[in-house]
Structures are given as structure tokens and as C-alpha cells.
Amino acid sequence: MAGGETLPGVSMNWQTQPDRGTPGAIRLILWITQTIGYTAGRLFLPGIVLYFLLTSRPTTRSSRQFLQQARVHRRIRIWNVYLHLWTYAATLHDRIILTSGLDPRYHFVTEGFEPVQSALGRGDGVLLLGSHLGSFEVMRSLGESLSLPLKIVMHPAEARPVTAFLEKFRPQGLLSVLRTDDPYAILAMQTHLQSGGLLAMLADRAPVASRTWKTGFLGQTAEFPLTPFYLAARLAPPTFTFFCIQERSRHYRILIEPLTARAAPTIEETALGIGQEYVQRLEHQARRYPMNWFNFYDFWRPLDPP
Numbered sequence: 001m002a003g004g005e006t007l008p009g010v011s012m013n014w015q016t017q018p019d020r021g022t023p024g025a026i027r028l029i030l031w032i033t034q035t036i037g038y039t040a041g042r043l044f045l046p047g048i049v050l051y052f053l054l055t056s057r058p059t060t061r062s063s064r065q066f067l068q069q070a071r072v073h074r075r076i077r078i079w080n081v082y083l084h085l086w087t088y089a090a091t092l093h094d095r096i097i098l099t100s101g102l103d104p105r106y107h108f109v110t111e112g113f114e115p116v117q118s119a120l121g122r123g124d125g126v127l128l129l130g131s132h133l134g135s136f137e138v139m140r141s142l143g144e145s146l147s148l149p150l151k152i153v154m155h156p157a158e159a160r161p162v163t164a165f166l167e168k169f170r171p172q173g174l175l176s177v178l179r180t181d182d183p184y185a186i187l188a189m190q191t192h193l194q195s196g197g198l199l200a201m202l203a204d205r206a207p208v209a210s211r212t213w214k215t216g217f218l219g220q221t222a223e224f225p226l227t228p229f230y231l232a233a234r235l236a237p238p239t240f241t242f243f244c245i246q247e248r249s250r251h252y253r254i255l256i257e258p259l260t261a262r263a264a265p266t267i268e269e270t271a272l273g274i275g276q277e278y279v280q281r282l283e284h285q286a287r288r289y290p291m292n293w294f295n296f297y298d299f300w301r302p303l304d305p306p
Helices: 023-035 038-043 045-055 057-070 078-099 114-121 136-145 161-167 171-176 185-194 227-235 267-288
Strands: 005-007 107-111 126-130 150-154 177-179 198-202 212-217 220-225 239-248 251-258
Touching: 023 038, 023 078, 038 045, 038 078, 045 057, 045 078, 057 078, 078 136, 078 239, 107 136, 114 126, 114 251, 126 136, 126 227, 136 150, 136 198, 136 239, 136 251, 150 171, 150 185, 177 185, 185 198, 185 227, 212 267, 220 267, 227 267, 239 267
Parallel strands: 107 251, 126 198, 126 239, 150 177, 150 198
Antiparallel strands: 005 212, 212 220, 239 251
16 A cells, blocks of 8 residues: 555546436336336346446446456456446445335344444544445435434535435435535534534545545555545544445445544644555455445546546
8 A cells, every 4th residue: 555645636537427317217216116116126227237338438447447456367357347337226226215215125234333333322423434335325324224313424516416316205314414515514514523423424536626645546546535534633533434335135234444543743644544544444345345336437547627
């Protein structure tokens, strides 16, 4: 793992990449699933995946690139790319269902959740740092099922038409979202943590005009946002990584691990220490569950701001 280097924000093309899903298609799949059944909704997915495989060259190229990085010395075939896109489509299907209400037929197995519960029981705020490895929606569903004081930090680029449409099925979920374009977002995050709440945010995508940090990831140099790690360093709450991994149909494993980097002489050094440990955990789990990687863009090549 290479050492880190901080630099001014550089755009990564996840923000400019169009959202090819449509509310109409989601509405159709949701109706089929609710009216006919889960299996019927699932039957539509192979056609959707094949469509993307044939029409979205950037998506298939980024999938192949990632799988090549995560599985060194193994030739990546078109079938591997199809399985990668299938896992994403299946997770999105689950997200549609879970957004419209917790389904008792889903099984969530948690590992390492006890320290989080203990910290919340003591009245400590807890910071969860996630990624686009696995399903973020599963963590929100778990929080609701356990009545946890959970708030989710969301970047405006994540709230695209599909996400906005899904939120209509869960209006109460809007109360648990903190948008980073709110001028008081950082204050709201601090207040929630200091009041003993659970704050979850993604730490693998760097927004435009934010400070970023270069470090080694899967054998190449990638950029990560600094804000999540500065928040952890400045407020020093119990901080954990979390990954909500789809293992099979309607079965997810939620992996939670503490970030134990020690305080350094400066806030920046402490933040980079936390960030380095986070990237190491992300790299480990990405190799372990490569089909759950849902960053379908060139993760290693930064682009000029649009």
C-alpha cells in the first residue's frame, strides 16, 4: 500500500456519468415484484443486464478493468463482466424492494456490530464509513429495523432521478438524510455525532471541488475524499468501516470493523492514518467480494473538472 498525498479536488467521472436507469423501468419492476412476486421481478434482470452489456461500453470497460485489478493473474472474460453487472442489477432490485418497506424474507447477518451497539449504549456518537462495495440501502434497512438513531450523508450527485424516485416510497427516510450541499451539513453531522447518533457516509468517491488524497489501491494510484477522515480525526468518535455484501438471493452479510489508527501530532496526520486504514480494509474486501464493487467508472484515472 503506497503512502498518501493530498491535493486539491479533482473531478472523477462518477458525477458526470449519466444515470441510465429510469423511474418508469423501476416502477414496472416494482409493480411486477409486488403483484406477481419476487421471482417474476427477478426474471426481468437478465434482459436488462444483457442490454447494458451490449450498449454501455464505458460500464463494461470499467467492470473489466476493476476485475482485472482485483483478480491479478486471471484473464477476465465476458462472462465475468456479465456476472458483475448481474450482481449490481440484483442489488438494485433488492434496493427497490427494501426502499418500499422492510421485507421479512430478507436475511441480514452482521459481523462486528456489538461494539457499535455498546458505543451507542454509552451515549457515544458513532461514525460508519462505507463505500460502493455492496448495498448502502441494507444499512439503512438495518438501522430502521433496530430503531437506531441513524442519519445518512448523501452527496447531491448520488440523489439522481432513480434515487429521488425511490425516496417517494419512503418519505420518512428523507428525515434521515443529510445532503452535503446544505451549507449547514458539517454542523448537522457534528451535532448528530455529539448527541450520540449514528452517522453513515461513503468514503470512496471524491466530489468535485473537495480536497482529495492520492494513495495506492489494488496496485494503482486512486483518489479518495478527505472530508470523512477529517471528520473522524477532528471529532474522534468511535469509527468503523461497514460493507453490506450480497452473498446470494435475499441474503446479505454486513461486515463492521473498527478503525483503530492512533492519534498523530496533527489533525491531518491523524486523518491520513484513518484514511490509510480505511483504504486497506476496502482493498481487502474488494478482493474478497469483487462482484459487489459498484463503481462503474475508471476509478484510478482522475478527470479534469467539467
